[in-house]
Amino acid sequence: MTFEFNEKKNQQLKNIKAGLIDFVSGSLGGIALVYVGQPLDTIKVKMQTFPSMYKGMVNCFLQTLKTDGIMNGLYAGTIPALVANVAENSVLFAAYGGCQKIISNILGVQKIQDLTSIQNAWAGFFAAFFSSLTLCPTELIKCKLQAIKEVQIESESSISEKKIGPWGLTRQILKNQGMRGLFTGLSSTIAREMPGYFFFFGGYEVTRELLAKPNENRDDIGWQKTMIAGAVGGSILWLVIFPADVVKSRIQVKNLKTPPLIVMKDIVRNEGINSLYSGLKPTLIRTIPATATLFVTYEYTKRFMLNFFENN
Numbered sequence: 344m345t346f347e348f349n350e351k352k353n354q355q356l357k358n359i360k361a362g363l364i365d366f367v368s369g370s371l372g373g374i375a376l377v378y379v380g381q382p383l384d385t386i387k388v389k390m391q392t393f394p395s396m397y398k399g400m401v402n403c404f405l406q407t408l409k410t411d412g413i414m415n416g417l418y419a420g421t422i423p424a425l426v427a428n429v430a431e432n433s434v435l436f437a438a439y440g441g442c443q444k445i446i447s448n449i450l451g452v453q454k455i456q457d458l459t460s461i462q463n464a465w466a467g468f469f470a471a472f473f474s475s476l477t478l479c480p481t482e483l484i485k486c487k488l489q490a491i492k493e494v495q496i497e498s499e500s501s502i503s504e505k506k507i508g509p510w511g512l513t514r515q516i517l518k519n520q521g522m523r524g525l526f527t528g529l530s531s532t533i534a535r536e537m538p539g540y541f542f543f544f545g546g547y548e549v550t551r552e553l554l555a556k557p558n559e560n561r562d563d564i565g566w567q568k569t570m571i572a573g574a575v576g577g578s579i580l581w582l583v584i585f586p587a588d589v590v591k592s593r594i595q596v597k598n599l600k601t602p603p604l605i606v607m608k609d610i611v612r613n614e615g616i617n618s619l620y621s622g623l624k625p626t627l628i629r630t631i632p633a634t635a636t637l638f639v640t641y642e643y644t645k646r647f648m649l650n651f652f653e654n655n
Contacts, residue, residue, distance in 0.1 A: 358444070362437050364648045369436030372641035373428035380633030381424055382417035383625040388489040390622035391592040394614065396493060400625045411492065420488035423509045427481030431474045436641060438470035439544065456562065460552060464545030471540035475533045480525035482532070483516075483595045484509050490596045531591040531603040539584035547576030547638065562642075569642055570635035577634025581626050586619040 386403050389396075397403035407416040443455040443466045452458055458466070487494075488509060507515070516524040550572035551561040564572075581588075590606050593599060599606060610618050 360652060361440055361444075364645055364652075365440040366433045366437040367648065368641045368644040369432040369434070370429045371644050372436070372637040373430075373432030374425060375640045376432070376633045376637040377421065377424045377428050379636045380629040381421055382413075383629030384424070385417055385419055385489045386625040387622040387629070388486050388592055388596070389493060390625070391589045392486075392490045392596045393493040393497070394618050394621040396496075400622075404625075419491070420485040420509070423481050423484040423488065427478055427485055430477040430481055432637070432641075434477045435470055435474035435540070438473040439466055442466035442469045456560075460545055460548035463548045464541045467544030468537050468541040471536040472533060474540075475529070475536045478536070479527075479529045479532045483525060483527055484512055486592055486595045487512060490592075494596065527598060528591050528594040531587060531594055531606075534603060535584045535587035535591055539580045539587075542583045543576045543580040545576075546579035547572050550575040566639050566643065570639050573638030574631040574635040576638070577630040578627055580634075581623070581630055585623050585626065589619050589621065 382404075385407065386400060389403055389407065390400065397406065404417075410416060411419065440455075443458060443463065446462055446466050447453070447455050447458055450458075450462070452462075488507075491507070513525070520527075548561070551564060551568070554568040554572060555561045555564050586607065587603070589610070590603050593606055593610070594601070594603065601609070607619070
């Protein structure tokens with residue numbers, strides 16, 4: 344009985360340790376992703392929400408740089424973006440590891456390393472539900488700050504409102520709409536995240552398998568190939584979910600109460616189907632280095648921490 348109790352306790356400690364490693368590795372990956380990709384993410388949000396204001400990606404980039412500069416323009420919303428990505432990726436990768444364990448137990452697979460790419464994709468699908476709950480409020484603030492100038496132009500608001508920061512905006516939303524206001528766009532976030540991360544992790548794992556040499560484990564392909572796999576996974580993610588992301592950005596920035604499907608139909612009817620892909624170019628350009636950095640940071644942080652705990 345004592346032996347079984349100790350075995351159960353040791354397994355619980357291993358699970359906690361594994362969850363902590365995934366959580367920390369995902370957090371550091373999220374930080375790296377923001378600093379690499381934030382300027383083009385700002386351009387993406389502006390073009391998604393106000394496509395008629397800009398002639399294209401370069402025009403939007405130059406106007407933002409000229410009008411607001413680097414920190415207040417291209418890096419607008421960096422603090423909530425950091426909070427959003429650390430929250431999302433820490434929970435995402437921790438939940439991903441947990442979902443991998445659940446799927447391996449259900450299917451009778453001894454080690455999560457032996458899961459197929461499709462099985463890992465399903466783990467990513469279910470993990471994204473949990474990360475959506477942490478992502479929605481922080482990404483709401485980020486998107487509003489990124490497009491605040493365009494909102495003022497459209498509504499002819501006073502310029503003084505432009506100076507509002509993330510904490511002031513959060514307090515404003517809580518005051519006017521309550522806690523529910525911070526979860527504006529939650530349904531469209533979940534609709535975007537769950538199928539998106541099926542393809543994200545599926546694309547990543549399939550690419551790692553294809554890049555591995557015969558008899559080589561996909562965990563040992565090296566940092567260059569890991570970055571390539573991350574870039575492929577990120578690109579597939581955005582190609583699949585971009586229309587849903589456009590709808591989410593519109594709902595959050597303009598504080599719409601209309602259901603996501605109705606918003607999508609209105610965009611297609613009033614602006615054409617191309618508007619559902621407005622901002623795709625800067626997104627893909629941003630995604631390649633950003634998700635490559637995310638995965639290489641995650642994988643090598645995880646490897647370092649596993650070795651550290653094993654040797655101590």
